[in-house]
Structures are given as structure tokens and as C-alpha cells.
Amino acid sequence: MLAPITTGHYLVLSAALLLIGAVGILMRRNVVVIMMSIELILNAVNINLVAFDKYLHKLNGQIFAIFVITVAVAEAAVGLGILIALFRNKETVLVDEIDLLKW
Amino acid sequence: MLETVFFYAFAALTLAGAILTVTMRSAVHCAIALISSLAGVAGLYLLQHAEFLFAVQIVLYIGGVMVLFLFVIMLVNLDAAARERQFHRHWLAALACLAGTGALVALFLTRGAESFKLGAPAAEAAPGAGNIETLSMLLFREYLVPFELASLLLLVAIVGGVMMAKKRI
Numbered sequence: 001m002l003a004p005i006t007t008g009h010y011l012v013l014s015a016a017l018l019l020i021g022a023v024g025i026l027m028r029r030n031v032v033v034i035m036m037s038i039e040l041i042l043n044a045v046n047i048n049l050v051a052f053d054k055y056l057h058k059l060n061g062q063i064f065a066i067f068v069i070t071v072a073v074a075e076a077a078v079g080l081g082i083l084i085a086l087f088r089n090k091e092t093v094l095v096d097e098i099d100l101l102k103w
Numbered sequence: 104m105l106e107t108v109f110f111y112a113f114a115a116l117t118l119a120g121a122i123l124t125v126t127m128r129s130a131v132h133c134a135i136a137l138i139s140s141l142a143g144v145a146g147l148y149l150l151q152h153a154e155f156l157f158a159v160q161i162v163l164y165i166g167g168v169m170v171l172f173l174f175v176i177m178l179v180n181l182d183a184a185a186r187e188r189q190f191h192r193h194w195l196a197a198l199a200c201l202a203g204t205g206a207l208v209a210l211f212l213t214r215g216a217e218s219f220k221l222g223a224p225a226a227e228a229a230p231g232a233g234n235i236e237t238l239s240m241l242l243f244r245e246y247l248v249p250f251e252l253a254s255l256l257l258l259v260a261i262v263g264g265v266m267m268a269k270k271r272i
Contacts, residue, residue: 003107004107004264005106005107005110005150007219007221008211008219008221009110009114009211010147010151011117011219012207012208012211013117015112015203015204016118016204016205016207016208017117017118017140019120019200019201020121020122021121021125021204022125022200023125023197023200023201024125024201025123026191026193026196026200027125027190027193027197028125028185028189028190028191028199029184029187029188029190029191030130030181030189030190031134032130032133032175032176032179032181032233033124033125033130035132036124036134036137036172037124037125039137039141039164039168040121040124040137040140041151043140043141043144043164046144046204047144047147050147050148050151050153050156053149053153053154054151054152055221059234059237059238059241060241061215062153062155062156062238063238063241063242063246065153065156066155066159066242067186067249067253069156069159069160069164070253070257071253071256072168072258073163073167073168073260074256074257074259074260075260076168076171076172077126077171077260077261077263077264078263078264078267079259080138080171080172080264080268081263081264081265081266081267081268082266082267082270083175083179084175084178084179085267085268087178087179087180088270091161092184093179093181093184094184094187094211
């Protein structure tokens with residue numbers, strides 16, 4: 001028989017998702033994929049919040065998750081606008097070719 | 104029993120989608136993989152009785168943010184980028200992340216639920232109002248100021264997004 005699901009299962013899943021997102025941010029060169037990795041990390045945080053919510057029988061964590069989603073949406077909108085402006089000026093989406101501030 | 108099966112199914116969907124998001128070459132394929140990953144997270148919300156977050160995840164993330172991503176992928180010509188090398192050479196950092204994940208999963212698999220020392224679970228709340236009703240009471244009473252601040256943040260994001268994407272500022 002399969003063991004019942006505990007809070008720990010959700011915590012491990014969320015940690016794995018966060019680390020996959022961190023690998024994406026560190027390794028990829030494409031800005032669009034880096035932004036998708038940021039979304040993955042924010043989702044990992046939300047899983048954690050909801051899991052602890054279920055454990056404590058409260059709903060404050062879900063409110064926090066709603067705010068996290070709000071901030072993620074605002075970040076995606078502004079970030080993609082910046083990306084369009086960047087592509088118009090530099091004609092590239094690879095992060096290591098965008099090195100104007102590099103000494 | 105059924106909950107366990109569904110948990111593993113959604114967890115597999117989430118993790119497989121996340122891994123494909125990070126490894127696929129074409130940005131469109133990455134976006135499709137990310138959609139499956141977000142759908143898996145939505146299923147996990149439903150498993151934990153967070154029905155409102157489930158709906159928000161589907162409508163906002165899969166319906167809103169991912170469509171925005173796909174629009175930008177269409178606007179920005181990514182064909183040239185897809186032919187380039189896709190990864191940096193930060194192997195050490197990535198290996199550290201993967202080792203961390205592996206160690207955590209291995210610890211959890213060997214020691215089971217006891218690997219997290221959580222306090223005693225809280226007493227079950229009295230069954231009453233549903234998820235959305237309780238959530239809205241909390242959101243519009245205790246968290247009213249953050250709620251209004253979030254609307255201000257969204258306004259700034261709207262203006263900022265339009266300004267950034269405009270041809271001539």
C-alpha cells in the first residue's frame with residue numbers, strides 16, 4: 001500500500017521545484033527562459049505556503065500565496081515589456097551578449 | 104489512497120514540466136512545458152483544498168501569464184537564439200543545486216515523514232464556510248491594506264508595461 005501524503009512530501013516537492021528553477025536561472029542564456037524559471041521558483045514558494053496552511057488549518061498562507069501571484073504577474077508584465085524594449089535596441093535575447101555595464 | 108495516487112501524478116507532471124522548461128531548446132517548447140508544470144501545481148492546490156488558488160492558478164497563470172509569454176515569444180524573433188549555445192558554463196553552481204535536491208530527496212526517502220520535525224498539527228477548524236468564503240473574509244478584513252497596496256502595484260505595472268513596450272517614449 002502507498003503511504004499517505006504528509007506535509008513533508010509537499011516540502012520536498014517544493015524544494016525540488018525551487019532548485020530546478022535556480023538551475024534554470026544559472027544555466028540558461030535566453031532571457032525568456034530565465035523569466036520562466038523565476039515563475040517556477042515563485043510557484044515553489046506557493047506550494048510551500050499552501051502546504052503549511054493545510055498543516056496548521058489556517059488560511060493566512062493562502063492569502064500570502066495570492067499576493068505572491070499578484071507580484072509575479074506584475075513582474076512578468078513589466079519584465080516582458082523591458083524584454084521587448086531590449087530586443088528593439090540590442091537585437092538579442094542572450095544574457096551574456098547584453099554586457100553594456102560590464103567593465 | 105486515491106489522494107496519494109493523485110499527489111504522485113501531479114508531482115510528476117510538475118517536476119517533468121519544470122525539467123523540460125529548463126532544458127528545451129526552443130522557447131515555445133519551454134513555454135508549453137511550463138504550462139504543464141503550472142497545471143500540475145494547480146492540481147496540487149486542489150488536493151490541499153485550496154480551491155480559490157486552483158482557479159486563480161488556471162485563470163491567471165495558464166490563461167494570462169503564459170499567453171503573455173507566448174505573445175512576447177512571437178514578437179521577439181527567437182529563431183537566431185535557438186541556434187545558439189543554450190547554456191552557460193556555470194556547471195559548478197548547477198551541480199551544487201542538483202546535489203542539494205538529491206540529498207534532500209534521498210533523506211526524505213530513507214527517513215520518511217520523520218525527516219521534518221514539525222510541531223504537533225493544529226486542531227481541525229470547525230467545518231463551516233467554504234474556502235472562498237473564509238478567504239474573502241480574511242482578505243477584505245484583516246488584509247485590506249495589503250490588498251489595496253496590491254491594486255496600486257498592479258496600476259504601476261500596467262503603466263510600466265505600456266511605457267516599456269511603446270516604440271517612442
